[in-house]
Every structure is written in C-alpha cells, then in structure tokens.
Amino acid sequence: MKKEKQEIFFVCKECGYESLKWLGKCPECGSWNSFKEFNPNLKKNKITDFTSEVKKLNEISYNDKENRIITGISEFDRIMGGGVVFGSVVLVGGEPGVGKSTLMLQIAEKIASTKNVAAENYKVLYVSAEESLQQIKLRSERLNIKNNNIFVISETSLENIVKVIEEIFPDVVIIDSIQTINSDFISNPQGSVAQIRGITAEVIKLAKTKNITVFILGHITKEGDIAGPKLLEHMVDTVLYFESDTTQNYRILRVYKNRFGSTSEIGIFQMNYNGLKEVANPSEFFIQHSENLVGTVTTCIVEGTRPILTQIQALLTKSYFPQPRRVVSGIDYNRAMLLISVLEKYTGVSLVYEDVYLNIVSGLKTKETTIDLAVVLALYSSHKNIIVDSKCVYLGEIGLNGEIRAISFINERINEIYKLGYKKVFIPYENKKNINSNILEQKNLDLIFIKTIKEIDKIF
Numbered sequence: 001m002k003k004e005k006q007e008i009f010f011v012c013k014e015c016g017y018e019s020l021k022w023l024g025k026c027p028e029c030g031s032w033n034s035f036k037e038f039n040p041n042l043k044k045n046k047i048t049d050f051t052s053e054v055k056k057l058n059e060i061s062y063n064d065k066e067n068r069i070i071t072g073i074s075e076f077d078r079i080m081g082g083g084v085v086f087g088s089v090v091l092v093g094g095e096p097g098v099g100k101s102t103l104m105l106q107i108a109e110k111i112a113s114t115k116n117v118a119a120e121n122y123k124v125l126y127v128s129a130e131e132s133l134q135q136i137k138l139r140s141e142r143l144n145i146k147n148n149n150i151f152v153i154s155e156t157s158l159e160n161i162v163k164v165i166e167e168i169f170p171d172v173v174i175i176d177s178i179q180t181i182n183s184d185f186i187s188n189p190q191g192s193v194a195q196i197r198g199i200t201a202e203v204i205k206l207a208k209t210k211n212i213t214v215f216i217l218g219h220i221t222k223e224g225d226i227a228g229p230k231l232l233e234h235m236v237d238t239v240l241y242f243e244s245d246t247t248q249n250y251r252i253l254r255v256y257k258n259r260f261g262s263t264s265e266i267g268i269f270q271m272n273y274n275g276l277k278e279v280a281n282p283s284e285f286f287i288q289h290s291e292n293l294v295g296t297v298t299t300c301i302v303e304g305t306r307p308i309l310t311q312i313q314a315l316l317t318k319s320y321f322p323q324p325r326r327v328v329s330g331i332d333y334n335r336a337m338l339l340i341s342v343l344e345k346y347t348g349v350s351l352v353y354e355d356v357y358l359n360i361v362s363g364l365k366t367k368e369t370t371i372d373l374a375v376v377l378a379l380y381s382s383h384k385n386i387i388v389d390s391k392c393v394y395l396g397e398i399g400l401n402g403e404i405r406a407i408s409f410i411n412e413r414i415n416e417i418y419k420l421g422y423k424k425v426f427i428p429y430e431n432k433k434n435i436n437s438n439i440l441e442q443k444n445l446d447l448i449f450i451k452t453i454k455e456i457d458k459i460f
C-alpha cells in the first residue's frame with residue numbers, strides 16, 4: 001500500500017523553524033514549547049486569482065527611481081533604500097505600544113500628500129483591525145492630520161478587506177495588525193501560525209498582482225500564544241522593527257531585511273505628545289552631556305552608512321562578590337571581556353577586585369569594534385578615577401596584542417566629528433594612509449595617531 005504523504009507539520013512560533021515532528025525545544029532558536037501544528041490542507045480555497053506572466057530577463061524594464069514613493073520622512077525613506085518600492089510588502093514589527101500605528105498613520109499622511117506621475121494624489125487605505133474609526137480619528141487629530149486622501153476601515157475579515165481594496169483600488173494599504181485579521185477560508189484559530197501565514201500569503205499575492213504597496217504591522221510578543229512577525233520575515237520584501245528604549249522617548253526603526261536596499265540602516269525618531277518626530281542629527285541627540293566625566297569616553301559608530309557620535313561609560317567599583325560582576329549593555333559581552341583582559345595584560349592594571357559596569361549611552365546597541373579604544377579608556381578612566389577629555393573622540397579596534405587596528409569609514413567618521421565641532425581625534429596609526437588630504441590639511445583639527453594600548457598614559 002502506498003504510504004500517505006505527511007501533510008501536517010510543526011512550526012516554531014518564535015523563529016519559523018519547520019519540523020515534521022513536534023519538538024519540545026527548537027533546534028534553531030532554542031525556545032521551549034514553541035512548536036505549533038500547521039496544516040496546509042485546512043486552507044481550502046483561494047481568495048485572489050493569480051496568472052503568471054513569462055518574460056525574458058532583458059525584456060523587463062525597471063527604473064528604481066520611478067518605482068518608489070518618496071514619503072518625505074527622510075529617516076524612513078533612507079532606511080527603505082530611498083523610498084517605498086511600489087508593490088512591495090513591508091512588515092513593521094514591534095512591541096505593543098512602541099508606536100507602530102502612530103508611525104504608519106504619519107507615513108500614510110505623507111504618502112497621501114504625494115502625487116503620482118499622473119499628478120494625482122496617492123490613495124492610501126488604512127485597515128485597522130484593532131481600533132474603531134473614532135479611535136483612529138482621535139489619533140489623527142493628535143497628529144494634526146488633515147489629509148482627506150486617507151481611507152480608513154475598521155475591519156478584521158480578510159474577505160471584506162479584499163472587497164474594499166477592489167472597490168477603491170488604493171496605491172498603499174496599511175494592515176494594522178496582522179494578528180487581528182481573520183479569514184473564513186483559513187480555518188485555523190485567529191492569531192495561530194497557520195492563520196497568520198495564510199493571511200500574509202494572500203495579502204502578498206494581492207500586492208504583487210495589483211501592484212499595491214502593503215505595510216503589515218505585527219506585534220512582537222516575548223511570550224504568549226500569538227505567533228510573532230518572525231514567522232513572516234521570509235515571505236515579505238522588507239522587514240522593519242520598531243524598537244524603543246523604555247527610559248527614553250526615542251524610537252529606533254531598524255531594517256532587518258530589505259530586498260531593495262541596505263539592511264544596516266537605522267532611523268531615529270522621538271515620540272512627542274503630537275506624534276513621532278525625526279531625529280535628524282543623532283550625534284547631537286546622543287551626546288547630551290559634554291562635560292568631562294570620569295569613565296565617559298566619546299566615540300563614533302557607523303550605523304548603515306551614517307556615522308553617529310556616542311559615548312561609552314564605564315563604572316568600576318570595589319567588588320563584594322567572590323567573583324566580581326561584569327554587567328554590559330549595548331556592547332557585545334564577550335568583546336567587553338576580551339577588552340578587559342587586554343587592558344589588564346598590557347597596561348598593568350588589575351580589575352580582579354572590581355565590579356565592572358559598561359554601557360553605551362541612550363540605550364544604543366552596536367557590534368562595531370571601532371569602539372574598542374573608547375571602551376578600554378572608559379575602563380581605565382574609572383579604575384584610575386581620572387577624567388577623559390570630552391572634547392576629544394577616540395576611534396580604534398584593539399587586537400589581542402594591545403595593538404590599535406585600522407577601522408572602516410575613517411573619513412566619514414572624521415567628517416562627522418569635525419562637523420560637530422570636535423577638534424581632536426585619536427585614530428589608529430594604520431589608518432593614516434587612508435585619510436583624505438583635505439582632512440589632513442585642516443588646520444584646526446588635531447589628529448593623533450596611536451599604535452598600541454601600551455601608550456595609554458599618553459592619551460590622558
């Protein structure tokens with residue numbers, strides 16, 4: 001007898017890993033009890049029709065500029081790779097309350113005020129499956145949105161949403177949020193893996209066949225039964241995550257995937273009483289204390305293509321534990337431990353009786369090794385209780401022999417540093433040959449080249 005093909009499989013709701021068997025622990029992301037049953041047979045019918053067109057590659061014309069909508073929110077356009085691509089599907093994930101709906105309503109307004117090639121305003125449809133029309137109106141008043149090209153529906157049924165789309169034929173559709181949409185054709189429970197995937201697949205088909213740009217909003221839940229946006233990452237063109245630092249009122253929009261641009265860009269916004277405001281000069285924003293402080297060192301990281309000045313802070317205190325504490329935030333923990341060892345070995349200081357707290361200010365996160373020199377200086381400064389010149393910027397990766405190694409984007413970083421009025425920069429000696437002559441000729445910019453951390457005393 002022919003063995004029946006297995007149709008049911010299991011999907012990890014945290015990372016989307018698929019398995020034929022139920023597993024207690026996900027081999028991909030390590031989550032426990034995260035597997036949910038997925039039965040593709042339950043999806044009996046199709047909502048949209050799809051006919052494929054075959055073309056030779058060189059017959060397809062594509063003009064990147066013409067195929068994008070520039071919203072005018074430059075933080076957003078930049079991270080999208082220069083505007084929103086027509087017909088693309090963008091997933092906007094984030095924890096509840098971070099400001100996804102606010103951001104999208106503001107973007108909706110900007111898009112609806114932009115004109116297409118036929119000089120008509122773009123039509124935007126905002127589908128809210130979470131809030132009533134009155135609630136959306138209230139928010140739009142708070143955001144001072146007066147545009148009358150934004151269509152709004154408060155609807156949770158995919159079939160009804162598709163009907164509205166076919167009726168008004170918008171250029172852009174915003175779905176807020178994917179977890180609260182349901183469909184009669186997909187009989188899995190609302191919020192389940194199968195439901196969310198099935199609905200997203202239909203939405204993508206709709207977007208691609210009708211050349212509609214779709215933003216799908218999704219809540220990230222640390223725990224709980226609702227499948228997260230992670231499951232959808234591979235299906236969509238662009239994945240954005242909106243993150244917040246709970247202690248501050250700023251938000252970072254991070255690109256995790258982009259079929260039409262770079263993934264290392266971030267956009268920085270500030271949440272005000274009347275909506276999100278772009279932070280155009282993040283360096284000025286992140287450096288709020290310019291006085292000389294013990295354990296605080298200024299450095300420059302590059303996010304995507306943009307240099308951002310920031311500060312590393314270290315606090316070293318006498319330890320009361322048998323094993324001193326090492327608390328690191330915003331910086332890679334293992335990298336920090338490596339730098340502590342390098343500092344101990346090559347400068348003769350010992351941190352063995354001290355607790356170490358290391359932090360990058362304002363809740364930024366970086367994996368860049370350019371901050372190594374600043375980290376080591378912050379540790380040294382706190383250990384010795386001596387101040388570091390806050391008018392000076394320190395750049396350099398540190399190797400295991402204490403050598404200061406060359407860094408990337410050296411000219412871009414120095415230009416940003418100079419633009420913000422800093423006059424003194426410590427730079428790896430190895431980078432000397434890469435520095436543009438116009439920077440070297442700047443009379444009021446003091447570039448100091450260093451070779452090794454053994455010269456640490458000379459820095460102070």
Ligand code: TYD
Nearest residue numbers: 096097098099100101102271272273274275
């Ligand atoms: P919201 O966009 O509803 O978040 P999400 O859609 O990600 O769940 O934003 C919610 C928070 O933002 C809410 O706590 C109130 C705050 N907020 C402001 O501070 N200013 C504003 O102008 C708006 C609209 C919201």
Ligand code: MG
Nearest residue numbers: 100101130176
């Ligand atoms: Mg919302």
